Amino acid sequence: MAVAAQCRRTDRTGRGPARPRVRTARAGGRPAPESVVSRVLVVWCPDWPATAVGIEASTPGVVVSDSRVVACTSAARSEGVRRGMRVRDAQRRCPDLLVRTRDPDAEGRMFLAVAAAVSEVTPRVEVVRPGLCAVPARGPATFYGGEEAARVLLQDAVVEAGFDCGVGVADGLFAAELAARVEGGLVVPPGGAAAFLAPYPMSVLDRPELTDLLDRLGIRTLGAFAALPAGHVAGRFGADGALAHRLARGEPPRPVAPSAASADLTVRADFDPPAQAEEVTFAAKRLAGELHESLAEHGRDCVRLSVEIGLADGHVLQRLWRHDGALSALAVAERVRWQLSAWRTDAPGHDEDAVWGGVVWLELTPDQLVPAVGSQDALWGHSGVDERVSRATDRIQALLGHGGVTRPVLVDGRGPGEQVIKVPVGDLPPGEIPDGPWPGRVPAPAPAVVPPAPLPAAVTAPDGAEVRVSARCAVSGPPAHITIGEAPPDAVTAWTGPWPVAERWWEPERARRRARFQVTTAGGAAYLLAVEGGRWHVEAAYE
The missing domain is CATH 3.30.1490.100 (DNA polymerase, Y-family, little finger domain)
Structure with a gap:
């Protein structure tokens, strides 16, 4: 596969002081460059978040974030799965659904291979977002004998690189992206963007608040929205509404605003x-x-x-x-x-x-x-909070070092303490963590509190003897009381288990064998317990 970035030889040494x-x-x-209506050629890879995590289009699968479906394969869509669904609703429609957590970094890294394949055909490729890139259509169309010829050539180049794609050509990026989403790709004639866009629903603008409001007003297509007077739209919906209105009319997102060359x-x-x-x-x-x-x-x-x-x-x-x-x-x-x-x-x-x-x-x-058009603060003044937090984090990192500020990252694993790792802010999670299926994994819901180190505990049966678990997972007696550290004993009201886990049995030095229990106590607490080598400890607590 071609390298994922354009490269050239240079005589710049870049030598400088000892520190950056x-x-x-x-x-x-x-x-x-001036903002003018221009012909744009767009390469769009369908269901890119699913492709980035290794789900094939023929496999019913979804990519989730915050318990919501953000992308699904064509096989999942045929079963009624749609973006925005809750995971449990999607699984109810498709019991064999393959579920993967979204990986934005993998999406970005992998898509550069698509951009590299496009750059082998035409230079100056710009990545709009992972899954979508664009190039000016004029150069490839002139060189390869027309827009349709350039479109087919680019599509073949990406497919040969191992990725499914659609390629569209139209006036402006917005119309070209929708043309690429048409099955087989499409070339929209010059000046025909408004007519091409007219039948599309308002949802393609990806502005939920504006779409919901216009839907209540009876405006449900881009054509109906484009028919509204531009001045009235700007006065009622502000800068964001005016930008959406220009897109619906097949115009560039911003009007031509010539300005003198500014400083570098x-x-x-x-x-x-x-x-x-x-x-x-x-x-x-x-x-x-x-x-x-x-x-x-x-x-x-x-x-x-x-x-x-x-x-x-x-x-x-x-x-x-x-x-x-x-x-x-x-x-x-x-x-x-x-x-x-x-x-x-x-x-x-x-x-x-x-x-x-x-x-x-x-x-x-x-x-x-x-x-710059500026930005309007939210009603409660939260606009720009994320950016301020990001800049404050950068300053703290500069004082404490790169690893001085970390963020929790959810990963796959069996135990609750293994499913969260700390990663320096701005870094990727380590790539050596394998995916599931993780037999012996703690079932949902996940515990709310995981102590930095397991808390020692003692679990006894009704006769006062310590509860033991044999190699065949036979429990010597039902758990009746639990003592955590030096706290007084607490009566066990319900328990379930054991769930045996045998890890790395092929490496005697690193092998682990343990069994887990879930218990609730008369004091209203719920714990995840584990016994290993005859010793009990508290792995996590539920709330």
């Missing part, structure tokens, strides 16, 4: 000695903060960002990332990490722990600027 240094250039500006807002970090992926990702967050401040000073928003990474062997990794909103510092760092991870994965014979001798410089360049 951030420099913001202010002279020799490059003009921002490129920010750069040099690394001496060459840095590895973790240090580069940390520097990317600080660079993004510098870039945001510069954009605010100039009254601009960046809708397309160019990320260039210079490697010690002279290669340069370059990728365009589009985002119609503001990319947070953490989101920029994620994209930098995706580029490095994809290059390490695809580079032949390359060590996973080194990126071609290290990274010597990193540049972030706002490739397309538009006038």
